[in-house]
Amino acid sequence: MSESLRALSDIDRVIHEPARLMIVSLLYLSQQADFLWLLRQTELTKGNLSAHMAKLEQAGYVGVEKRFQGKIPQTLYRLTESGRNGFEQYRATLKRALDQSR
């Protein structure tokens, strides 16, 4: 089998999960994003989004900043450098595998 297909065995499952792939793609495209914006964009439930963000934080892929905008609390997320690298590597691995089957 081609190496590009076998590489799927070691794919980063933190990023591969569909909802997290959506979240990481969104964060990759924006400098930072707040929880409520992510909630609207992804159409996940609060509980699901929280769980996915916690998993991404644990993996060191996402940094969090809590602050107030006026009296309104805001939770801001951004991809860490490790998160950007992880996503770029994931994307390259998957694209190579998908191109294999053309």
Added chain:
Amino acid sequence: MSESLRALSDIDRVIHEPARLMIVSLLYLSQQADFLWLLRQTELTKGNLSAHMAKLEQAGYVGVEKRFQGKIPQTLYRLTESGRNGFEQYRATLKRALDQSR
């Protein structure tokens, strides 16, 4: 959010699982493949490969033929038309999403 990212919510999880993505890609590239060949190519355990093949059969994505080559039993798999279509749709959805984040 772009529709191409939101489409990840509905991605076909039968195909998305990394080992099954590897198996389906292999079957897409070959007319048919026998169990032992798939075992060598994927480096999965027998139990894991069996479980994934059963899941793909249940989804209607894979057809099975059991036969004897001389005295040796052989289990042959091929993608059904629904499996080929499912894979092509999966691949297109994922590529569009990954291209989004360039």
